[in-house]
Amino acid sequence: MRIILVGCGVVGRSFLSLLLKNKDYFVHSYGFNPRVVAIVDRDGAILHSRGLDLSRVLKVKEERRTVSADPEYGRPNLSALEVIRDVEADVLVEVTPTNVKTGEPAMSHIKEALKNKKHVVTTNKSIALALPALLELAAYNGVQLKFSGTVGAGMPVLDLARRLSGDRIISMRGVLNGTTNYILTAMEEKRMPFDEALKEAQKLGFAEADPSMDVDGIDTAVKLVILANSVMKRSVTLEDVSISGIRGVRLEDVMEASEKGFSIKLVGSVNKELVVKVNEVPKDDPLCVKGVLNAVTFSLEVAGDITISGKGAGGLETGSSIIRDLLEIRQAGLRA
Amino acid sequence: MRIILVGCGVVGRSFLSLLLKNKDYFVHSYGFNPRVVAIVDRDGAILHSRGLDLSRVLKVKEERRTVSADPEYGRPNLSALEVIRDVEADVLVEVTPTNVKTGEPAMSHIKEALKNKKHVVTTNKSIALALPALLELAAYNGVQLKFSGTVGAGMPVLDLARRLSGDRIISMRGVLNGTTNYILTAMEEKRMPFDEALKEAQKLGFAEADPSMDVDGIDTAVKLVILANSVMKRSVTLEDVSISGIRGVRLEDVMEASEKGFSIKLVGSVNKELVVKVNEVPKDDPLCVKGVLNAVTFSLEVAGDITISGKGAGGLETGSSIIRDLLEIRQAGLRA
Numbered sequence: 001m002r003i004i005l006v007g008c009g010v011v012g013r014s015f016l017s018l019l020l021k022n023k024d025y026f027v028h029s030y031g032f033n034p035r036v037v038a039i040v041d042r043d044g045a046i047l048h049s050r051g052l053d054l055s056r057v058l059k060v061k062e063e064r065r066t067v068s069a070d071p072e073y074g075r076p077n078l079s080a081l082e083v084i085r086d087v088e089a090d091v092l093v094e095v096t097p098t099n100v101k102t103g104e105p106a107m108s109h110i111k112e113a114l115k116n117k118k119h120v121v122t123t124n125k126s127i128a129l130a131l132p133a134l135l136e137l138a139a140y141n142g143v144q145l146k147f148s149g150t151v152g153a154g155m156p157v158l159d160l161a162r163r164l165s166g167d168r169i170i171s172m173r174g175v176l177n178g179t180t181n182y183i184l185t186a187m188e189e190k191r192m193p194f195d196e197a198l199k200e201a202q203k204l205g206f207a208e209a210d211p212s213m214d215v216d217g218i219d220t221a222v223k224l225v226i227l228a229n230s231v232m233k234r235s236v237t238l239e240d241v242s243i244s245g246i247r248g249v250r251l252e253d254v255m256e257a258s259e260k261g262f263s264i265k266l267v268g269s270v271n272k273e274l275v276v277k278v279n280e281v282p283k284d285d286p287l288c289v290k291g292v293l294n295a296v297t298f299s300l301e302v303a304g305d306i307t308i309s310g311k312g313a314g315g316l317e318t319g320s321s322i323i324r325d326l327l328e329i330r331q332a333g334l335r336a
Numbered sequence: 337m338r339i340i341l342v343g344c345g346v347v348g349r350s351f352l353s354l355l356l357k358n359k360d361y362f363v364h365s366y367g368f369n370p371r372v373v374a375i376v377d378r379d380g381a382i383l384h385s386r387g388l389d390l391s392r393v394l395k396v397k398e399e400r401r402t403v404s405a406d407p408e409y410g411r412p413n414l415s416a417l418e419v420i421r422d423v424e425a426d427v428l429v430e431v432t433p434t435n436v437k438t439g440e441p442a443m444s445h446i447k448e449a450l451k452n453k454k455h456v457v458t459t460n461k462s463i464a465l466a467l468p469a470l471l472e473l474a475a476y477n478g479v480q481l482k483f484s485g486t487v488g489a490g491m492p493v494l495d496l497a498r499r500l501s502g503d504r505i506i507s508m509r510g511v512l513n514g515t516t517n518y519i520l521t522a523m524e525e526k527r528m529p530f531d532e533a534l535k536e537a538q539k540l541g542f543a544e545a546d547p548s549m550d551v552d553g554i555d556t557a558v559k560l561v562i563l564a565n566s567v568m569k570r571s572v573t574l575e576d577v578s579i580s581g582i583r584g585v586r587l588e589d590v591m592e593a594s595e596k597g598f599s600i601k602l603v604g605s606v607n608k609e610l611v612v613k614v615n616e617v618p619k620d621d622p623l624c625v626k627g628v629l630n631a632v633t634f635s636l637e638v639a640g641d642i643t644i645s646g647k648g649a650g651g652l653e654t655g656s657s658i659i660r661d662l663l664e665i666r667q668a669g670l671r672a
Contacts, residue, residue, distance in 0.1 A: 018638065030501070154639025159499040163492040165366070166660030284626055286645045295622070302354065302656040303490025306646035309622045311639060320638040324502030 001034045001330055002051075004087055004118070006080045006109050007095035008041040008061055011123055011149075014319035015093065020054045026323075032330055038087045044068025044076035045083050080105065084112045091329060093322055094122040100213075100222055100238065103129040110134060110145070117141050121325040123149035123318050128225040132235045144329050147230075149321030151176065151223045155310035156324065157296050161231040168301040169232055173269035175281075176223040178292035178313045179207045179214035180246050180266040185290045188258050193251045206292060216245035217266060217276040224268035224276060227296075232270055241274040249278055263288050337370045337666055338387075340423055340454070342416045342445050343431035344377035344397055347459055347485075350655035351429065356390045362659075368666055374423045380404025380412035381419050416441065420448045427665060429658055430458040436549075436558055436574065439465040446470060446481070453477050457661040459485035459654050464561040468571045480665050483566075485657030487512065487559045491646035492660065493632050497567040504637040505568055509605035511617075512559040514628035514649045515543045515550035516582050516602040521626045524594050529587045542628060552581035553602060553612040560604040560612060563632075568606060577610040585614055599624050 005012055019026075019034060026032040035051030043066035046057060052073065060070045068076040084092055092113035096106050103126040110127070113120050114137045127134055127147055138145040151157045161169065175181055179201060186197040198215065201207035213219045221241040228234040246266050254264050262280040265288065269275050281288045286307035289295040294312025297305050311317055341348055355362075355370060362368040371387030379402035382393060388409065396406045404412040420428055428449035432442050439462040446463070449456050450473045463470055463483055474481040487493045497505065511517055515537060522533040534551065537543035549555045557577040564570040582602050590600050598616040601624065605611050617624045622643035625631040630648025633641050647653055 025504070154503065154636065155642050156496065156499040160492065160496050160644070163495040163499065163660070165663050166658075167490065167656045168361070286622060286625060286629075286631070286643075289622060290620055293622075300490065300656075303653045304647045306491050306644065307622075308496070308642065308644050310642035317639045320503045320636075322502075324499070327501050 001032070001091060001326065002089040003034055003036045003091050003093055003326070004038045004040070004083060004089045005036055005093045005095070006040045006084070007097075008039055008067060009095065009097065010315040011095045011318045012039075013058060013061065014315035015095070015322045016054050016058060018316065018319045018323060020058075030327060030330070032327060034326060037089055038083050039067050040078070040080040040083050041066050041068070044074065045078040046070050046073045047075055047078075047083070047087065048073050049088070080109055081112055084109060084118070085116055089118060091119040091121060091326065094120060094124055095322075096124060098125040098222075100126060100129065100218060103127075111137065114138050114141050114143060114145065117143055119143045119146070119329050121146045121322050121329070123147070123322065125150050125219070125222045125226070128222040128238055130237070131226060131229040144332065146325035146328060147226065148325050149318045150226050152294055152296070152310070152312045153314055154317030154320045155294065155308060155312060156321075157308060158227070158230055159324075160308050161227070161298060164298060164300060164306070167303050169298050170301055171269065171271045171299045172227060172232070172296060173267050173287065174224070174227070174296035175265050175287060175289055175294055176268050176296070176312065177214050177220045177266060178294060178311075179211065180220070181289070181294070182206045182292045183215070184246060184249065184254065184264055184266065187249070187251055187254045188263060191251065191255065194247065194249055215247055217243045220266060220268040220276045221274075224270060224274055228270045228274060234270070236274060241276060243276045244278070246278060337368070337427060337662065338425040339370055339372045339427050339429055339662070340374045340376070340419060340425045341372055341429045341431070342376045342420070343433075344375055344403060345431065345433065346651040347431045347654045348375075349394060349397065350651035351431070351658045352390050352394060354652065354655045354659060356394075366663060366666070368663060370662060373425055374419050375403050376414070376416040376419050377402050377404070380410065381414040381416075382406050382409045383411055383414075383419070383423065384409050385424070416445055417448055420445060420454070421452055425454060427455040427457060427662065430456060430460055431658075432460060434461040434558075436462060436465065436554060439463075447473065450474050450477050450479060450481065453479055455479045455482070455665050457482045457658050457665070459483070459658065461486050461555070461558045461562070464558040464574055466573070467562060467565040480668065482661035482664060483562065484661050485654045486562050488630055488632070488644075488646070488648045489650055490653030490656045491630065491644060491648060492657075493644060494563070494566055495660075496644050497563070497634060500634060500636060500642070503639050505634050506637055507605065507607045507635045508563060508568070508632060509603050509623065510560070510563070510632035511601050511623060511625055511630055512604050512632070512648065513550050513556045513602060514630060514647075515547065516556070517625070517630070518542045518628050519551070520582060520585070520590065520600055520602065523585070523587055523590045524599060527587065527591065530583065530585060551583055553579045556602060556604040556612045557610075560606060560610055564606045564610060570606070572610060577612060579612045580614070582614060
């Protein structure tokens with residue numbers, strides 16, 4: 001399998017290091033022998049038609065900040081779109097930063113790949129802006145668009161939901177954002193007010209300098225849109241979600257709920273409406289996970305509530321979701 | 337898809353009623369049109385090559401205790417083995433009672449079907465006695481053996497575990513038996529001694545008159561063997577499991593653990609060894625589910641701990657697992 005990687009931040013580099021580390025295991029267990037033939041970062045590309053030496057690439061990236069600085073294989077003038085169009089490959093792995101306003105540059109990259117009949121694996125939540133159209137474009141071109149890392153990182157939430165066939169998903173609700181869950185847990189367990197808990201999360205690297213995406217519920221809403229589209233066949237976008245975040249949560253509310261046996265959680269839910277808002281969740285509900293954990297509960301017509309929980313973020317975790325998606329594409333190809 | 341059903345107890349009848357109720361949905365959503373062409377219970381069979389009228393069958397079963405009493409299609413003298421061998425069908429659904437001593441009659445039924453190149457879907461935990469050999473027999477004959485209902489009923493534990501490709505399962509541990517979990521939860525929450533909690537579970541239908549399979553840890557061990565074989569590629573049988581149950585658990589142990597923030601759970605675990613024994617589980621661990629709920633935690637090399645929880649028993653829930661397996665067989669067939 002020939003792969004183009006666009007984006008070489010934490011997730012991209014984690015993906016490369018997992019490939020490097022587990023090469024023998026993948027060949028041995030799955031007969032899976034991926035070759036990365038091109039990598040593009042903000043400053044250019046690096047190409048090798050027989051497959052790049054990934055330890056060399058990671059070293060160049062670390063020492064010179066761009067893969068295109070490689071003296072032999074670096075191509076500083078090549079753009080991502082040119083590489084996606086012109087380099088012979090089976091799959092584009094798109095891991096540029098999420099942009100929920102315009103969706104760019106991911107949207108252009110993904111469309112270009114699909115039009116050129118290349119499969120796409122992405123961890124980019126920008127797809128929430130146009131998922132139904134992208135899935136249609138993939139189907140039209142006879143290729144696959146996989147995005148299991150966009151929800152739950154290493155936790156296969158989307159894949160699990162697709163395994164629930166034979167029963168009907170009536171509704172779902174989830175604690176989908178580790179940053180807000182860390183903050184709410186710290187408020188409850190350490191009796192910290194919101195501002196202090198946010199600062200602690202930032203210090204520990206669980207929240208960004210501008211925490212708005214997380215704290216105001218947008219990240220949760222984006223994931224909810226992806227779940228609703230891909231699991232519940234709802235044709236919805238971000239505009240269809242009623243969103244509120246956790247900035248208004250007071251310490252006294254958290255402590256009062258706690259004494260009654262509840263924790264305050266930021267919950268995204270899909271019923272008739274798509275809603276992101278704080279909820280009081282019983283402490284013995286499997287959805288009531290702590291710290292940076294995520295959890296999703298699917299309510300099924302016959303089997304009742306099924307919950308999956310685990311770490312919902314992290315570079316390596318998200319990198320492992322890319323490999324899972326690549327293996328699925330390969331297995332579908334073997335069956336075809 | 338032409339189906340032979342062997343076994344017409346709670347699970348078999350639940351399966352039939354789900355088929356009956358969701359017929360239009362299956363055709364509409366999956367293009368899946370199952371026809372049950374034969375059903376065998378303890379007293380004989382009922383056959384119809386174009387597909388039985390399931391509401392009629394359920395009525396005959398209820399009123400006359402055996403499907404073979406149907407005046408038109410009943411065949412009191414036909415045995416399960418004859419039906420499996422001679423009736424033209426794609427799949428055997430085997431739901432006779434589990435027997436962990438001899439594996440019979442399920443083992444003979446399943447082998448006969450596989451030898452006759454019929455796929456098999458079973459909820460019968462007897463397969464734990466010889467799973468590696470049965471899987472080999474299926475592969476040799478080019479058919480599938482599916483058993484997702486044996487662990488977690490409607491909760492797709494085995495399917496989830498197979499979705500964890502791209503990462504490595506290092507170990508797993510699970511609360512796999514609803515009866516013992518109900519008893520332990522009642523002891524903790526209602527301060528009941530073991531005997532009293534067992535009686536309550538029996539009264540509510542959560543425990544059998546002879547509760548040994550559950551209470552002595554055998555049911556948990558059987559499920560652990562199925563998980564170890566099918567998910568972790570361990571070639572093990574029931575004899576490889578170190579088993580102890582919950583009869584020795586004293587109310588004071590439960591309460592003492594509870595005050596420290598732990599609940600006592602019967603946990604089956606696969607590490608180097610396969611072990612079933614009571615453990616103190618932290619109350620905020622996702623594995624620490626209450627009542628009749630089940631939960632399994634997979635520890636992955638990259639993604640860390642992933643837990644799935646839900647109702648692990650029930651006729652309809654187990655029935656829905658059969659439909660899930662049938663859909664998987666059908667989809668694999670479409671791809672082939």
